[in-house]
Amino acid sequence: MYESDLIKAAQSGDRDALIQLLRDIEKPVYRTAFYILKNEQDALDAAQEALIRIYNKINTYQEKAKFSTWVQRIVTNICIDHCRKKKEQMVSIDEFELPLQDSTDVEGEVERVATASEIQTAINLLPEHHRVVITLRYIQDYSYAEIAQALELPINTVKSHLFRARQQLQHLLPDYQKGGVRI
Amino acid sequence: MRCDEVMELIQRNLDGDLTNDEYEQFVDHLSTCSECRDLNDCFKQLSFDLETLPKVDPPFSLVDSILPQISLLPTICTQRKSKAKYWVMASSAAAIIAAVLVWRINSSQPTDSASMKMERSAITDTTAKDTAAKDTTAMAGSPQISTPVQVDKAKAKIADPVPTLKAVEKPIKKPTPTEASDKGRNTVVEKTEMPSAAPAEKQEVTAPVLKEEIVAMDKVPTNTSKENEAAVAASMAKKQASEQPTAQDQDPPPQRTLIASSDAPNTAAEARSIMGVQPAAQTYVSPDGRLSATAVDHVILVRNNKTEVQFQSHRFNQVDQVHIYWLDNQQLVYELKQANGVERWKINLALGKEQKE
Numbered sequence: 001m002y003e004s005d006l007i008k009a010a011q012s013g014d015r016d017a018l019i020q021l022l023r024d025i026e027k028p029v030y031r032t033a034f035y036i037l038k039n040e041q042d043a044l045d046a047a048q049e050a051l052i053r054i055y056n057k058i059n060t061y062q063e064k065a066k067f068s069t070w071v072q073r074i075v076t077n078i079c080i081d082h083c084r085k086k087k088e089q090m091v092s093i094d095e096f097e098l099p100l101q102d103s104t105d106v107e108g109e110v111e112r113v114a115t116a117s118e119i120q121t122a123i124n125l126l127p128e129h130h131r132v133v134i135t136l137r138y139i140q141d142y143s144y145a146e147i148a149q150a151l152e153l154p155i156n157t158v159k160s161h162l163f164r165a166r167q168q169l170q171h172l173l174p175d176y177q178k179g180g181v182r183i
Numbered sequence: 184m185r186c187d188e189v190m191e192l193i194q195r196n197l198d199g200d201l202t203n204d205e206y207e208q209f210v211d212h213l214s215t216c217s218e219c220r221d222l223n224d225c226f227k228q229l230s231f232d233l234e235t236l237p238k239v240d241p242p243f244s245l246v247d248s249i250l251p252q253i254s255l256l257p258t259i260c261t262q263r264k265s266k267a268k269y270w271v272m273a274s275s276a277a278a279i280i281a282a283v284l285v286w287r288i289n290s291s292q293p294t295d296s297a298s299m300k301m302e303r304s305a306i307t308d309t310t311a312k313d314t315a316a317k318d319t320t321a322m323a324g325s326p327q328i329s330t331p332v333q334v335d336k337a338k339a340k341i342a343d344p345v346p347t348l349k350a351v352e353k354p355i356k357k358p359t360p361t362e363a364s365d366k367g368r369n370t371v372v373e374k375t376e377m378p379s380a381a382p383a384e385k386q387e388v389t390a391p392v393l394k395e396e397i398v399a400m401d402k403v404p405t406n407t408s409k410e411n412e413a414a415v416a417a418s419m420a421k422k423q424a425s426e427q428p429t430a431q432d433q434d435p436p437p438q439r440t441l442i443a444s445s446d447a448p449n450t451a452a453e454a455r456s457i458m459g460v461q462p463a464a465q466t467y468v469s470p471d472g473r474l475s476a477t478a479v480d481h482v483i484l485v486r487n488n489k490t491e492v493q494f495q496s497h498r499f500n501q502v503d504q505v506h507i508y509w510l511d512n513q514q515l516v517y518e519l520k521q522a523n524g525v526e527r528w529k530i531n532l533a534l535g536k537e538q539k540e
């Protein structure tokens with residue numbers, strides 16, 4: 001939660017208050033950018049761009065929405081623009097036939113644990129809109145409503161994206177498939 | 184409850200979205216269906232691991248990194264807006280003065296300081312008598328023909344002296360005739376070929392090739408464009424700055440003279456950069472004269488009129504030549520020329536970042 005007084009002071013022209021506000025949000029902004037754009041350099045660029053845009057548009061924030069969701073909207077839009085500009089060829093989940101790991105040793109009693117990097121790799125393979133929803137849900141700990149507010153989407157659409165993203169991750173990671181789940 | 188219906192409940196349960204009734208039905212089904220129970224376990228584990236993904240932090244303070252750019256952005260305060268308007272007016276006046284100087288130069292008038300000072304105000308007639316009649320005070324009192332970058336020797340020394348660049352003032356060749364009246368590219372700094380920097384400075388920085396109408400200052404196209412006007416203003420400002428170093432301290436408006444020079448600034452050449460043309464001092468001034476870019480110590484520094492660094496590029500390796508030119512008041516391109524090719528980088532000051540092209 002960001003103090004409403006700080007926000008109001010920033011909107012009234014208090015430059016110090018605005019800079020303090022930017023300092024308060026720079027980490028969440030960066031984290032969202034990092035998980036959407038998948039690498040540090042792009043995340044730094046996008047996060048800086050987002051902070052500058054927030055600085056410029058602070059007066060456009062209205063209290064009817066949460067400040068954090070307003071911020072996340074800005075950074076996700078920038079990240080989505082970055083993705084599209086890069087014209088990355090996302091690996092279609094339908095084309096991805098094999099799991100990320102060789103699961104031949106999973107047949108028995110061997111338990112494998114998916115590392116954070118494996119999960120992150122799988123997230124990177126998700127389509128852009130699914131990756132965004134996963135990021136807001138698990139990195140920013142947003143509810144359906146908050147995600148919907150940040151992305152300006154209906155809640156049902158948010159649910160659909162989130163459920164589909166989890167299914168795709170479950171398909172990509174053998175550790176989360178039947179018979180390969182650690183207890 | 185069917186298994187296909189339970190799949191949605193599995194998902195929603197991960198987010199705590201089930202009502203009490205739904206949860207009871209969900210649990211009842213799982214107690215009787217091992218497949219759904221296994222699937223639920225899979226998704227629970229996945230969701231748990233997603234929640235434990237590392238909360239990465241930026242390697243440095245992003246806010247600190249954008250503070251220079253933020254300082255350039257207009258704020259709610261109207262005072263800065265007024266300043267901006269004043270700059271526009273000052274730039275227009277400087278352009279007019281530059282036109283006079285270009286005409287003066289074209290007529291091969293002596294470029295001594297006295298005559299340079301006298302070349303202000305009049306736009307058309309620039310005979311010797313007329314130019315001699317014009318008073319220096321016109322130059323000194325009114326908005327100065329200078330770039331907003333202060334020619335403050337002391338500041339330049341403290342900030343970021345480029346003695347090696349200063350040694351490379353004399354262009355080694357004149358630029359080929361270009362479209363001087365190409366107003367659409369008037370912000371593009373012409374590239375110059377200049378000798379490499381002093382041996383102490385590993386990086387060889389080159390000044391852009393001066394336009395024909397600027398380099399010699401003795402042959403200016405009669406069809407003066409804004410670029411030529413800038414060149415004229417540059418020559419006048421050069422003389423002025425050499426004799427009146429304190430002029431830059433006047434406020435407002437700031438002098439349109441260049442900095443980033445530990446020696447006597449070549450204000451004439453610097454004033455040329457009013458329109459973004461590269462002066463001999465290897466400092467590249469933005470079209471509106473508010474910023475200047477210099478290649479020094481393997482980085483590109485962009486400074487404001489107070490010699491405050493607004494942007495610093497990445498540190499590049501030793502190169503043979505560095506060409507810098509402004510695309511507009513907020514964007515510039517620099518090219519790093521090496522034996523194995525050329526690297527182009529674009530700096531966007533509004534965004535505070537650079538990108539390799």
